[in-house]
Amino acid sequence: MKQTLLAAALSLALSAQFAPVDALAAPVAAKAAAKADARFQAIYKAEWQWRVKQRLAWDEDEPRDVRDALPKVDARTQAARLAMWEGVLRQLDGIRAADLSRAEQINHAVYRAQIAAFVAAQRFREYEQPVNADSAFWSDIAYIARRPLKNAEEYRAYLAQLADLPRYFGEELDNMRAGLARGFTPPQVTLAGRDAPLLNIVNAKAPEDTVWYTPFKEMPATMSMDEQARLRAQGIALIGSAVKPAYAQALQFFRDEYVPKARTTLAAERLPDGKAYYQSKIVEYTTTDLTAQQIHQIGLSEMAKIRADMQQTMVKAGFKGDLPAFLAFLRSDPQFYAKTPEELLMRAAWISKKFDGKADQYFGYLPRRRFAIVPVPPDQAPYYTSARGGPGIYLVNTYNLPARALYSLPALTLHESAPGHAFQMPVALEQQGVPPFRRAYISAYGEGWALYCERLGSEMGMYETPYETFGMLSYQAWRASRLVVDTGIHALGWTREQAQAYLHDNTALSDHEIETEVDRYISWPGQALSYYLGEMAIVESRRKAEAALGDRFDIRAFHDTVLQLGAVPLPVLKARIDTFIADGGKSPYEDVKRPASK
Structure with missing residues (x-):
């Protein structure tokens, strides 16, 4: 390509x-x-x-x-x-x-x-690597067990899917064998412990203790008790006869064959046709034709700007030491960490409701779809990122609470819930007359928007202390550092330890998060580049619109225009804002009457 x-x-x-x-x-x-x-x-x-x-x-x-x-x-x-x-x-x-x-x-x-x-x-042939440090096919497919079923027809379809699981697992394992034979695997070092979801199913004492039993725990009252019992019994039988053996086979292969023979190099450019492969991932995840070297330099430049802001915020917090000492203080002081999972979840909910009180000042169109705040499932949590959001859900990782800083929670919540992913995606889905392929996710746009929302939190007054502002800046540095680390690993010969040290020296992330994040970048080349480059495109477009429109610039109209467009390549977004400027800054929902901005 x-x-x-x-x-x-x-x-x-x-x-x-x-x-x-x-x-x-x-x-x-x-x-x-x-x-x-x-x-x-x-x-x-x-x-x-x-x-x-x-x-x-x-x-x-x-x-x-x-x-x-x-x-x-x-x-x-x-x-x-x-x-x-x-x-x-x-x-x-x-x-x-x-x-x-x-x-x-x-x-x-x-x-x-x-x-x-x-x-x-x-x-x-990316399908020959259906596993990385962040996810695997055996975890991804489990989403079908976590979605509610509405009637007997859907339960029967679910049972058919359970019966089909061994065939599906077998094909995925064959793909992994083919990848292994040609050296197309994640780096061996990133696979340690990633068999935990397999173990959870294999070691379950009974089918009822697995995630696959979830739909049978609460069944629709519209179904008779006899039918519920019959379907539940079939589900238990299939989990025992089809699901668990498929997981056991995958576990044996992963432990005995795949991990021992996985590649020991890190760089994507060391894969078959690696230079072309890594550039294809840059194109996919950034929707630009920037080279790895160009992106690396952008990251270094942006990191210098963010570090200057971090120094100023540290002074505002009244800290007397240097930046490394401040980062060590933030990582270790108990005041910055929740004592229970419930405390972390409640703080996230409070921040979400704070945004609700400010939403109409910054957005004209508000999505109808609301979201729930849910802990990351325990079988995924140890190696899962800090949080993820999407239509109807904001997943918060409550595993290892000393790694989940409260001063970063406002930025994290704005990114993953509203006005980030759990806000942006429903707005896109609610657009009428859009071809179905337009509802697919484009990382540079979606992650760029979510990161922009973290910055927007400063304007919105979401950060109440210098520590929370620093948490936002640390997250900005985290994403800018990805430009340096991802390209460093995959094109410039960086080691895993070098990448970890760079994040440790430039962000307030915990050591646990640094380890899981670096392994994610190593095994998922290019994806980490989408965030900061996407944010830069949105910020650049906003500044251009503000300069061109002057007093006619309406922040709500600008945000509505960006979100109404849905996930698009960055050049398309920039061209749409040029049209927004040419049209005098009109909202795409101009027929909707609403009060003036405060």
Whole structure:
């Protein structure tokens, strides 16, 4: 995958958005656009229908969990997917983005980048590594056990999925064997202890003690007691006869074959065709064509700015020592840490409600979907990140409380809940008339927005003490340091210890978080780059709009415009803000009446 593929597609699409159209030529142009739109729509609609049948996506009208089989992931199926997506790219090459209507130009830019990423992943056979330091297929698939089932039909489909689990696990293990044979594995050092979720299932005393029994604990009252008992008995039998043996086989393979033979090098560039592979991940996760060296230098430059802000905040806190001493103080003083999981969860809830009281001053459109605050499941918590958010949920990691600083909790909550992930994603999902592929997550946009929300907390008055402000700055430094560490590891020969030391010296993260985070970056190349580069794009666009619009700039209209667009490549976001400026800073919801900003 050439690194210029994304840039070329986006440039072609976006340069056409602002091209002047002669009044006499407008009807002809509109007719040509309608024809081009129809061709493009036929391509993406056909591909989407195929994608749904592949169990790689789902229709809005089709509940995600009622399917009676798990996805196919074997090598033959993967080859067919590559052929399909390569064919789609060839079809897209037959359409000039400049011929499309404005709305479809945006769709084209998003879709082309999405399909290009799919093709790159298939060509590099990423499916042969369905495990890393952050997650694994055996943990990811367990989401189907945690979603509520509504009726007997959905329970029967769930039972069919349980029966299909050995086939699915077997295909994933075959993929791992193929990756192992060619040296395409996560680094061995990042896999220690990652078999814990497998052990939890294998060592469970009874099927009822596993996550897979969850749907049977509380069943809908609309189902008769006899039917509930019958389905529950079938579930217990399948967990014992299909699920547990599949986990036992995976555990044996992971321990006896995979980990001992996994690669001992760290860099993505040491993988087969590694330089091209790492650049493909940079393109995917940043939606830019920056090189590893360029990103590394951006990280160093931004870290210098953040350290200066950290020094000033340390002085405001009244601390008399130097920065290393202050970081040691923050990591060790008991006042900064919750004593119980409940305390951590309640503090997170309080911060979330503080935002609710300020939301209408910064956002015109508020999503209807609310979110729950839930602890990370114990089988995932030891190696899980500090928190994650999304539609309907804000997961907070309550494992190892001395590693969960309260002064960082406001920034963390703004990032993962509202106005971050648990706010942004529902807004995108509530948009009407958007093709289903536009609902996919683009890391540079989504993580960039969430990190921007941490900074926004300063304007919103969410940080009440210098320590909380420092927690925000530490999180900014954490994400800026990822630009240095990720590229350092995967392109510049950094060691694991060197990466850990860089985070230790430049952030207030606990040693536990530093270890889990560095292992995550090592085994998930490129993903860590999306956060800070995404935030920089949003901040740059906001400054441009503020300068151009002056007194006409409305922060709510700006935020609504960014969020209404949904997850898009960064060049698309920047082009949309150019349109926002050209339109005089109007909100995309201008027909919705609301009180003036305070």
